[in-house]
Amino acid sequence: MAGKPEPTQIIACPNGPLLVRGEMDLTTPDGEPIERTRKTVALCRCGVSAIKPFCDGTHKAIGFKAP
Numbered sequence: 119m120a121g122k123p124e125p126t127q128i129i130a131c132p133n134g135p136l137l138v139r140g141e142m143d144l145t146t147p148d149g150e151p152i153e154r155t156r157k158t159v160a161l162c163r164c165g166v167s168a169i170k171p172f173c174d175g176t177h178k179a180i181g182f183k184a185p
């Protein structure tokens with residue numbers, strides 16, 4: 119018997135990305151699926167990543183600040 123699924127968790131990293139853990143459907147604005155290779159993904163919230171929607175670490179280089 120399957121147990122209750124873990125709730126999806128979103129953590130806003132100080133001065134960094136959103137970490138999303140758990141089940142989710144990640145899609146383009148057109149609804150095309152975006153492949154994810156890990157159960158936890160880091161989504162860019164600074165807007166300068168070269169691999170959006172994922173974080174590539176550039177937020178550190180630009181001094182992105184957000185609580």
Ligand code: FES
Nearest residue numbers: 162163164173177
């Ligand atoms: S949050 Fe990391 S590159 Fe944007």
